[in-house]
Amino acid sequence: MTKPAPILRLVSPVREPELGLAPARSAQALPQAEPTLETLYAQYAPYVAALASRILGRASEVDDVVQEVFALAVRGLRRREDPHQMKGWFGKVTVRLCTRQLRMRRLWSLVDLAADPSYDRLPDAGASPEERQLVMEVYRALDRIPARERVPWTLRNVEGEQLERVASLCNCSLATAKRRVAAAHDKLNKYLREKAP
Amino acid sequence: MSELERQLARGPLRVSSVWSPEPPERAVRAILRRRRRAFALRAAAVGSCAALALVFGLRRGESPVPVSTQVVAATAPVPQRSEPQRAFADGSLAELSGEHSALVVEADTPSRVVTRLSGSARFRVTENPSRVFEVRTAEVRIRVLGTVFSVFERGAARAEVRVEQGKVEVAWLGGATTLTAGQAGTFPPETDGATALRQAALDEREADSAPPSASDARAAKARVTAAELLHQADEARLRGAPEAALAPLRQVYERYPRDRRAPVAAFTLGRVLLDDLGRAGEAASAFEKARTLWPKGPLAVDALAREAEARVRAGEAERGRRLANQYLARHPDGKHAAAMRKLLAR
Numbered sequence: 001m002t003k004p005a006p007i008l009r010l011v012s013p014v015r016e017p018e019l020g021l022a023p024a025r026s027a028q029a030l031p032q033a034e035p036t037l038e039t040l041y042a043q044y045a046p047y048v049a050a051l052a053s054r055i056l057g058r059a060s061e062v063d064d065v066v067q068e069v070f071a072l073a074v075r076g077l078r079r080r081e082d083p084h085q086m087k088g089w090f091g092k093v094t095v096r097l098c099t100r101q102l103r104m105r106r107l108w109s110l111v112d113l114a115a116d117p118s119y120d121r122l123p124d125a126g127a128s129p130e131e132r133q134l135v136m137e138v139y140r141a142l143d144r145i146p147a148r149e150r151v152p153w154t155l156r157n158v159e160g161e162q163l164e165r166v167a168s169l170c171n172c173s174l175a176t177a178k179r180r181v182a183a184a185h186d187k188l189n190k191y192l193r194e195k196a197p
Numbered sequence: 198m199s200e201l202e203r204q205l206a207r208g209p210l211r212v213s214s215v216w217s218p219e220p221p222e223r224a225v226r227a228i229l230r231r232r233r234r235a236f237a238l239r240a241a242a243v244g245s246c247a248a249l250a251l252v253f254g255l256r257r258g259e260s261p262v263p264v265s266t267q268v269v270a271a272t273a274p275v276p277q278r279s280e281p282q283r284a285f286a287d288g289s290l291a292e293l294s295g296e297h298s299a300l301v302v303e304a305d306t307p308s309r310v311v312t313r314l315s316g317s318a319r320f321r322v323t324e325n326p327s328r329v330f331e332v333r334t335a336e337v338r339i340r341v342l343g344t345v346f347s348v349f350e351r352g353a354a355r356a357e358v359r360v361e362q363g364k365v366e367v368a369w370l371g372g373a374t375t376l377t378a379g380q381a382g383t384f385p386p387e388t389d390g391a392t393a394l395r396q397a398a399l400d401e402r403e404a405d406s407a408p409p410s411a412s413d414a415r416a417a418k419a420r421v422t423a424a425e426l427l428h429q430a431d432e433a434r435l436r437g438a439p440e441a442a443l444a445p446l447r448q449v450y451e452r453y454p455r456d457r458r459a460p461v462a463a464f465t466l467g468r469v470l471l472d473d474l475g476r477a478g479e480a481a482s483a484f485e486k487a488r489t490l491w492p493k494g495p496l497a498v499d500a501l502a503r504e505a506e507a508r509v510r511a512g513e514a515e516r517g518r519r520l521a522n523q524y525l526a527r528h529p530d531g532k533h534a535a536a537m538r539k540l541l542a543r
Binding site: 037038039041042045046049050052053054057058059060062063064066067068070071074106121122123124125126127130131134135138144157158159160188189190191192193194 | 213
């Protein structure tokens with residue numbers, strides 16, 4: 001009796017829709033290879049970087065956070081988790097590291113004599129001039145708000161996350177997330193009014 | 198409805214990513230190198246602490262740790278010794294000295310190099326105004342723009358910085374300064390708040406049979422008290438309560454006007470009032486205090502610029518403009534010159 005010919009699958013860089021499929025499409029399918037750090041990086045680094053960009057606003061800090069997230073992923077992530085869990089893991093770790101970075105930034109701002117940063121690269125290319133100006137002013141005002149309030153506000157109003165997801169990413173209750181978003185919003189309105197001509 | 202609320206009613210703010218991707222293979226190599234170096238530095242710190250604990254334990258005459266544990270501590274895994282030289286992508290070079298020195302590179306990108314140093318090293322940094330190059334020790338951060346300088350760790354929390362060429366900015370909790378070619382210093386300074394607090398804590402632990410003199414006791418109390426006040430202010434700011442930082446900062450320069458920390462406290466008060474609380478008039482007075490307490494000190498120039506800004510924001514336009522002109526007359530190419538010209542052009 002001849003053995004059935006093996007079914008060969010081209011293992012391309014892992015794309016999100018392909019993960020999470022039942023382990024065997026057919027009895028003869030090869031087990032799915034565990035994604036390497038490179039494939040994870042190729043897939044999730046843009047997401048991590050975009051999230052970090054919106055929370056931190058500064059390119060030099062974003063590079064650092066991206067590297068740190070994947071350094072933690074070497075040990076912290078079980079590669080066989082499904083894509084939603086993986087994205088959730090990357091999101092939580094990114095938020096945690098960004099929050100830590102914001103706290104360190106405020107610590108060093110006590111003595112930093114450097115000029116305030118410019119946020120002119122942040123607004124989306126498609127934004128109107130008014131929106132561009134608003135984004136830059138918002139980020140300057142966000143620098144004055146404590147990280148525990150700033151981060152949930154950014155996740156809600158820049159990243160566009162639902163409050164339940166904001167709470168999950170920030171590892172707090174829904175009520176706490178709502179309270180912090182509201183507190184940050186009040187402060188932002190106040191600081192923006194001060195700056196208004 | 199505010200402009201922000203009107204915009205958010207249309208959808209989230211549109212903010213793009215500011216990240217420049219690199220090829221995954223290269224990125225992963227950098228990530229794995231970072232992990233190895235971080236492990237090496239942690240292992241070096243553990244090894245040093247274990248050795249110190251052993252020595253300290255013997256000095257204090259405590260009950261000896263069981264021999265097997267001592268042997269384990271003494272033979273903790275020896276980390277890979279850092280290469281004596283470390284070259285960076287832009288041609289900058291770090292030369293480690295001393296057997297236990299270690300350097301961990303936390304970031305090495307075109308816009309930013311951040312290294313963490315344990316021990317001593319000499320740095321030769323390529324001039325590049327668009328790149329930040331930082332060296333961090335336990336309590337001190339040194340930021341450079343193309344220079345040759347050396348850093349020596351002095352004890353657990355201080356670092357000596359010597360500049361051969363160029364200029365560096367040295368910062369620590371409670372203060373900052375700039376060093377130019379030929380200058381050197383140990384930081385945080387001896388009279389610095391954080392160091393005084395730590396020293397006070399160490400002093401309490403160490404047995405001292407000689408009773409202090411009355412003036413020593415008064416000086417020690419003053420040092421600790423000013424340090425405690427600065428610490429209270431730092432803590433208040435870190436927990437997001439800037440209003441709670443105002444009183445301790447004022448007390449530093451009101452009670453101890455001749456203390457070297459007094460201008461730092463006044464300057465920090467100005468920043469909190471202006472940047473965190475929007476109280477421009479009071480901020481202007483604080484910046485004025487900072488520069489008059491130490492007219493030739495390292496903060497006087499920045500205090501002048503910030504006072505100009507605060508006066509204008511407080512509605513004292515004429516006074517603010519006078520100060521801006523004063524700044525430009527003395528420092529036409531200074532760090533705040535562009536901002537002062539903008540202020541005058543309004």
